[in-house]
Amino acid sequence: MPARVFLLSPASCSGRRAELLLGSSRMTLAERLRSPAGAPIGEVFSFISQLYFRGKLAYASAFARGGGVFVITTSRGLVLPHEPVTVETLSEFASIDLRPANDAYTRPLEAGARLVADQLGPEGEVVLLGSIASDKYVEVLMRVFGTRLLFPSDFVGRGDMSRGGLMLRCVREGRELEYVPLSGAVRHGARPPKLIRVPGSRN
Secondary structure (H helix, E strand, O other): OOOEEEEEEOOOOOOOOHHHHHHHOOOOHHHHHHOOOOOOHHHHHHHOOOOOHHHHHHHHHHEEEEEEEEEEEOOOEEEEOEEEOHHHHHHHHHHHOOOOOOHHHHHHHHHHHHHHHHHHHHOOOOEEOOOOOOOOHHHHHHHHHHHHEEEEHHHHHOHHHHHHHHHHHHHOOOOOOOOOOEEEEOOOOOOOOOOOOOOOOOO
16 A cells, blocks of 8 residues: 655644743743753644644544654644754744745745655655645645645535544544545535534543
8 A cells, every 4th residue: 555644734823822832831841842852843733723733643643654744834844743843943933924925934845745755656645634725735735746635525614623523533433534635626615513422532
């Protein structure tokens, strides 16, 4: 079977939970971010974004197939989930406008995507776990991966929290979602029914 890479969209570094980490909070994670060693970006984004990023990271880690998991950033392209970041890094992320017309964002992302494409080879698959309704990630990634860029069809019409809960449920059940090519796909749709709460589960 071909290798499969997951690309995780970033958490916003300008929201309230990011401000907790960037400020004078005495939380353990905030103190680690202020240290020279920093803290893993996957852990930091899971705190900032909570359910959504936690779901993406757990799902990608469970179902990546020989290709790995990468986090999209606003200024440093693609990084591994265990890559350390600091308060200064988060401030940098928050200062970059995530738009396809912004070279400070698109150039590192495209360069990182091309490295991944070279490592994967022509048969490898790339799954975007992030917003597919706008072009902020899709436009750049499509230039590199073309028809190899896939996304879970169940994402259409769902909000962030619903996507996060769905992915965590799939991890618990050992069930992988169906992927379809982004090229030519329907990216907007009616909101699906809410997930039925599983007794004893938080999601």
